[in-house]
Amino acid sequence: MAEVRKIAVLGLGTMGTGIAQVCAQAGFEVAALEATDELLESGLGRIDAFLRKGVERGKLEDAEREAIIARIEGTTAVEDLAGSELVIEAVVENLELKRALLTGVAAVVGEEAIIATNTSALSVTEIAASLPSPERVGGLHFFNPAPLMELVEVVEALQSSAATTATLTAVAEQLSKRPIVTKDRPGFLVNRLFMPYINQAINAYDEGLASAEDIDVGLELGLGYPMGPMKVLDLIGLDVHRHATEAAYEQTHDTDYAVPPLLERMVQAGRLGRKSGAGIYEYEE
Amino acid sequence: MGDQGTKVGVLGGGTMGVGIAIVMVRAGHQVLLRDTTDQGVEAGLKGVAAFLDRSLKLGKLDADAHAAALARLSGTTEVADLADREVIVEAIFEDVELKAEAFAELEALCGPDTLFHTNTSTLSVTAIAGKMRDPARVVGTHYCNPAPLMKLVEVVSGLKTGGDAVARTVAFLEGLGKTTVRCGDTPGFIVNRFLVPFENDCIRALDAGMGTVESIDTAVEAGLRYPMGTFRLLDIVGLDIHKAVSLSLYDQLRDPRYAPPTRVDQMVAAGDLGRKTGRGFYEYETAGLMGT
Numbered sequence: 001m002a003e004v005r006k007i008a009v010l011g012l013g014t015m016g017t018g019i020a021q022v023c024a025q026a027g028f029e030v031a032a033l034e035a036t037d038e039l040l041e042s043g044l045g046r047i048d049a050f051l052r053k054g055v056e057r058g059k060l061e062d063a064e065r066e067a068i069i070a071r072i073e074g075t076t077a078v079e080d081l082a083g084s085e086l087v088i089e090a091v092v093e094n095l096e097l098k099r100a101l102l103t104g105v106a107a108v109v110g111e112e113a114i115i116a117t118n119t120s121a122l123s124v125t126e127i128a129a130s131l132p133s134p135e136r137v138g139g140l141h142f143f144n145p146a147p148l149m150e151l152v153e154v155v156e157a158l159q160s161s162a163a164t165t166a167t168l169t170a171v172a173e174q175l176s177k178r179p180i181v182t183k184d185r186p187g188f189l190v191n192r193l194f195m196p197y198i199n200q201a202i203n204a205y206d207e208g209l210a211s212a213e214d215i216d217v218g219l220e221l222g223l224g225y226p227m228g229p230m231k232v233l234d235l236i237g238l239d240v241h242r243h244a245t246e247a248a249y250e251q252t253h254d255t256d257y258a259v260p261p262l263l264e265r266m267v268q269a270g271r272l273g274r275k276s277g278a279g280i281y282e283y284e285e
Numbered sequence: 286m287g288d289q290g291t292k293v294g295v296l297g298g299g300t301m302g303v304g305i306a307i308v309m310v311r312a313g314h315q316v317l318l319r320d321t322t323d324q325g326v327e328a329g330l331k332g333v334a335a336f337l338d339r340s341l342k343l344g345k346l347d348a349d350a351h352a353a354a355l356a357r358l359s360g361t362t363e364v365a366d367l368a369d370r371e372v373i374v375e376a377i378f379e380d381v382e383l384k385a386e387a388f389a390e391l392e393a394l395c396g397p398d399t400l401f402h403t404n405t406s407t408l409s410v411t412a413i414a415g416k417m418r419d420p421a422r423v424v425g426t427h428y429c430n431p432a433p434l435m436k437l438v439e440v441v442s443g444l445k446t447g448g449d450a451v452a453r454t455v456a457f458l459e460g461l462g463k464t465t466v467r468c469g470d471t472p473g474f475i476v477n478r479f480l481v482p483f484e485n486d487c488i489r490a491l492d493a494g495m496g497t498v499e500s501i502d503t504a505v506e507a508g509l510r511y512p513m514g515t516f517r518l519l520d521i522v523g524l525d526i527h528k529a530v531s532l533s534l535y536d537q538l539r540d541p542r543y544a545p546p547t548r549v550d551q552m553v554a555a556g557d558l559g560r561k562t563g564r565g566f567y568e569y570e571t572a573g574l575m576g577t
Contacts, residue, residue, distance in 0.1 A: 151507035178507045180500035190508040214466035221437035222476035224512035
């Protein structure tokens with residue numbers, strides 16, 4: 001099992017910033033790659049803002065914040081990732097883009113480095129297949145927000161070696177996460193269970209099983225779920241869920257993943273959830 | 286109603302009947318608990334008293350409230366004793382015929398305004414009202430287990446349930462401190478409609494090698510933030526109960542997500558029913574051990 005000291009994080013979007021922060025907080029040296037200086041600045045700024053809020057709430061000392069930030073080196077040059085023993089890719093969910101970027105990164109970090117993708121909807125196996133030494137490739141699927149959510153899915157591609165899985169699991173533990181190992185199948189484990197549940201909720205609502213509020217209250221009070229399915233859907237975004245469940249349906253042809261007709265109509269109407277001011281529910285702002 | 290509270294008849298001295306009786310006496314209602322045998326009545330009354338005693342010890346009830354609650358409780362094996370009841374809550378064995386006959390028999394004895402509540406979890410409220418002359422008074426009131434602690438009650442309208450009965454029922458349940466949700470007479474109502482296929486999906490993910498019992502429970506607890514992993518929950522519910530509920534919903538909905546996976550049949554056949562037998566998805570040191 002390879003020892004990891006330096007981690008390259010590709011992409012400083014929502015997931016990338018969270019992952020870079022978690023790695024730096026755990027004491028790893030982090031090289032964070034973005035496409036432009038503006039995106040880099042903005043990503044690093046969001047990490048700092050998140051940590052400053054932690055300082056305000058007394059969760060960490062300001063000196064710790066400085067030390068964490070000092071461990072993250074931002075760059076727009078792939079060459080600066082040299083020496084990383086682990087790469088975690090968290091760029092947009094586009095197979096060609098990921099493949100092109102990782103091919104360049106693989107050439108810089110060498111064949112010994114472990115390469116992990118944070119994809120949630122693409123095939124880890126397909127990503128691995130385009131890289132040299134695909135046995136050192138696996139999935140490391142964080143949940144949003146990465147600094148707060150404990151679970152990490154370690155996803156085994158068809159090519160992943162046992163050593164790769166062991167290293168990814170060990171790193172996740174060093175990040176104080178609770179890793180679980182699962183197979184590279186659509187949705188991995190959590191979303192495989194979650195998407196049919198959300199689709200069922202939309203269809204049940206559409207068919208008049210109960211009001212949206214009563215479905216939410218029923219599952220929150222009846223089962224102790226932290227948030228009912230209609231509220232969750234509005235939070236993650238109807239377009240985001242539509243995209244994910246459609247991808248799973250295309251790969252499985254299992255109707256539990258089929259895009260519910262009401263979901264399709266709501267996306268068409270621009271009712272995307274909280275971010276657009278209306279989804280299943282209406283929002284003031 | 287008034288100071289004496291409502292006269293409530295609870296049918297069945299099992300877990301749910303006892304839980305519902307506790308809720309009623311605590312809220313100030315007069316409860317007559319009916320079971321078919323003296324032993325059944327005795328066990329039911331003891332169950333209510335034991336819970337109230339614990340509440341007293343824990344300081345959740347003061348001595349006066351404890352004594353008053355116990356004074357509002359009595360038991361009988363005689364159906365005729367229920368004639369003066371204003372609300373009947375049925376929590377007997379999950380058998381449509383049995384429940385329908387119990388309501389029809391009581392309808393002949395009770396007044397014209399008496400509400401008939403069924404606590405069925407998987408059967409049709411419409412069918413349970415099927416033998417009554419006035420089925421408008423039958424409403425599903427599905428309490429969650431343990432009833433004294435869980436706030437939710439699903440209020441279910443059968444095909445013939447009247448709007449007035451539903452409105453009176455909701456007001457009554459709110460008076461008990463419950464939160465209600467409304468749904469039609471659809472199999473599994475809201476909670477089990479969602480829970481049962483999710484549980485079966487977890488079992489199928491296990492069979493598909495997507496994870497282990499432990500890792501799938503971790504995914505559910507840490508990834509979805511549900512209060513308890515599915516396999517831990519199924520071990521508490523009991524695999525035999527899960528199989529029966531799944532089959533009942535599958536019979537009614539004919540959706541394969543509700544069909545219990547083969548592993549459930551095998552576990553039931555092997556006697557691995559969960560905590561109560563010492564082994565289900567997990568192994569337990571003491572059979573029947575419940576968390577304290």
